[in-house]
Amino acid sequence: MPKLEGSCHCQAVRFSVVSHTPQPYQRCYCSICRKTQGGGGYAINLAADAHTLEIEGREHVQVYHARGTEPHGDQPSTTERHFCRHCASYLFVYEPSEPRLVHPFASAIDTPLPTPPARTHIRLMDKAVWVEVEDTPEDMLYGDYPDLSIEEWHRRSGLYQED
Template sequence: MPRLEGSCHCGAVRFAVVSHTPEPYQQCYCSICRKTAGGGGYAINIMGEAETLEVEGEEHIGVYHAHETEAQGDEPSSAGRHFCKHCASCLFIRDSNYPKWVYPFASAIDSALPVPPERTHIMLHYKASWVEVMDTPEDILFGGYPDLSIDEWHRRSGLYRSD
């Protein structure tokens, strides 16, 4: 299984995690991903085993729990978005509903990531009007959440790493 290494922009935080699902195939267009990660979104697309997460510089990490105004009313999300307090780099998400997993932001990964054979665009009902979405035969589009989980997509695609 690949060990993914990542860091923030200023270098105050470094982390590593083991992942069975390292393809950054999923691009999210919700306002939370756009506003916290910048740009068009593309935040939650890799999954790692939480028990393997190693963090250096944990004292420099802040955690943000967004309010789920778009999908579930005005409730704080169970997903904590971890970021560097100094440079504001998005690092990873931990969700109390899924304690076995951690979700690193592909943009924070320093290890070489594989190029996915297709992309899944999610939460398109919430994308900004100025964002253009790729719509090639390899792209799969969803107005909300996708049909397959990160794990299921990797298994279906034959890309799940078990070694």
């Protein structure tokens, strides 16, 4: 099971986490990912074991709670999007209702990540019109969220990495 190392752009924050599911296969085009990540109109999150998360420079980390998301309406979401307060690099997402998981952004990972055999494009209903989806016949396209979790996708694909 690989240990992933990550950091922000200015290096004020460095982190490590262990992941059974290191394939950066899922591109999210939701308005939050699109507007906060700024690259390609999508963001890629991985899944990792929250209890293994180690953060150096935690005092430089800020948390963003998106508003205007379902089912919260105009209230802040419970999902925590952690970023560096100096350079604004997004680092990882944590959802308190899933305490065993943390979702590092692939863009923050410094460890070489494997190339996925196919990609899953999600929340295409929120995709900006100027964004072209680079997909292959093997890719899966979803207007909303798929039923398959990151762990389930890795297991089904034979890419889940055991202890």
